[in-house]
Amino acid sequence: MTGHQLAQLNVGTLKFPLDDPRTHGFTSMLDTLNEVADRAPGFVWRLIDDGGSDATAIRTSLGDDVLVNMSVWESRDALWDYVYRSGHLDVLRRRAEWFELPKAAFQVMWWIPAGHIPTVEEAVERLELLRAQGPSPRAFGFRDTYTPEDVSAAADTVRT
Amino acid sequence: MEDIEAIAVLQDPVRRRLYDYVAAQDHEVSRNEAAEGAGIQRTLAAFHLDKLVDAGLLETESRRLTGRSGPGAGRPAKLYRRSEAERQFSVPARDYRVAADLLAEVAEAARLDTELQAAARREGRAAAGPIDGFAAAEALLAARGYEPRMDGEVLRLTNCPFHVLSERHPTLVCGMNLALLEGLTEGTDGLRARMDPRPGLCCVVVEISKNKSD
Numbered sequence: 001m002t003g004h005q006l007a008q009l010n011v012g013t014l015k016f017p018l019d020d021p022r023t024h025g026f027t028s029m030l031d032t033l034n035e036v037a038d039r040a041p042g043f044v045w046r047l048i049d050d051g052g053s054d055a056t057a058i059r060t061s062l063g064d065d066v067l068v069n070m071s072v073w074e075s076r077d078a079l080w081d082y083v084y085r086s087g088h089l090d091v092l093r094r095r096a097e098w099f100e101l102p103k104a105a106f107q108v109m110w111w112i113p114a115g116h117i118p119t120v121e122e123a124v125e126r127l128e129l130l131r132a133q134g135p136s137p138r139a140f141g142f143r144d145t146y147t148p149e150d151v152s153a154a155a156d157t158v159r160t
Numbered sequence: 161m162e163d164i165e166a167i168a169v170l171q172d173p174v175r176r177r178l179y180d181y182v183a184a185q186d187h188e189v190s191r192n193e194a195a196e197g198a199g200i201q202r203t204l205a206a207f208h209l210d211k212l213v214d215a216g217l218l219e220t221e222s223r224r225l226t227g228r229s230g231p232g233a234g235r236p237a238k239l240y241r242r243s244e245a246e247r248q249f250s251v252p253a254r255d256y257r258v259a260a261d262l263l264a265e266v267a268e269a270a271r272l273d274t275e276l277q278a279a280a281r282r283e284g285r286a287a288a289g290p291i292d293g294f295a296a297a298e299a300l301l302a303a304r305g306y307e308p309r310m311d312g313e314v315l316r317l318t319n320c321p322f323h324v325l326s327e328r329h330p331t332l333v334c335g336m337n338l339a340l341l342e343g344l345t346e347g348t349d350g351l352r353a354r355m356d357p358r359p360g361l362c363c364v365v366v367e368i369s370k371n372k373s374d
Contacts, residue, residue: 081359083330084330084331084334084357085330085357085358085359085363086357087355087356087357089330089331089334089355089357089363090354090355090357092330092331092335093273093277093331093334093335093338093355094273094335095271095273095331096271096272096273096274097274101270101271102271
């Protein structure tokens with residue numbers, strides 16, 4: 001245990017309303033997807049709205065038609081294996097049917113102290129940071145390989 | 161070792177047989193098993209296996225097969241598996257990987273999943289020809305580099321021919337790959353490609369549908 005875990009947020013703008021038949025392919029898969037996530041190696045936590053079983057009812061400052069999905073994982077590889085090497089991929093490949101073409105970064109990840117549960121506001125801030133300044137140890141994507149140590153190194157640089 | 165030198169190591173038919181045998185297994189292979197698999201003597205197998213390791217084509221690790229440890233457990237056995245490193249050599253020099261990566265990056269940014277899948281499905285159909293039965297499908301998949309292996313009722317594809325691209329652009333490339341395989345198996349009697357992603361394998365399996373007639 002390194003003392004750190006990886007938080008992630010991804011967002012998507014639906015092409016049609018959540019209850020539209022054209023979105024059904026997506027919504028009908030949600031429970032299965034979330035079950036796969038909950039059982040995935042390295043899974044720690046995911047965002048669930050009050051009284052629901054997923055995060056589809058949660059809205060943020062990003063807009064009323066923007067769905068958010070947020071979770072915490074033990075490592076970058078654990079998250080990668082879930083996103084791209086589990087049943088999740090079968091849904092992901094059909095993303096163009098349900099979601100608008102993103103105009104800016106739509107997913108962000110960042111390191112958190114183990115045990116910390118990030119808030120949605122915190123997550124949106126990280127995404128805004130990535131969009132505004134590009135990848136950094138505080139907000140990055142799968143292509144980047146920042147470690148928790150990079151975060152403290154960057155913080156030290158700011159201080160001196 | 162340069163790629164061309166490593167590839168040349170496989171020119172020896174005995175080494176090629178050993179390499180193919182080790183690569184086809186779903187577990188790490190001992191010297192004894194490799195020798196048996198290639199139909200040669202153990203000492204000869206050991207010699208050639210080490211040549212393959214020197215060339216970076218196989219990797220090795222030592223482990224006690226019995227699970228015992230401490231004094232009296234015996235020497236750990238040397239186990240072999242295929243190296244993840246890719247080797248390629250082309251005359252004249254060609255670089256399709258950089259081109260493919262750039263094209264994929266643009267297709268990803270424009271989210272051309274649907275268009276790419278349609279093109280892949282057409283390519284699969286065109287390449288399929290008449291596939292008569294399971295063995296023919298298996299041979300076709302093998303010829304395209306998928307290294308199919310029976311796993312219960314499904315053919316699991318143990319090699320991804322688009323490996324580097326599929327790691328860099330998984331959604332786009334794995335979706336393309338599934339469509340290609342759907343196109344390939346579409347005209348067959350009772351075979352169906354579907355996604356069943358697992359770490360380290362191709363994201364698609366080919367299964368025998370329940371209504372198979374032969």
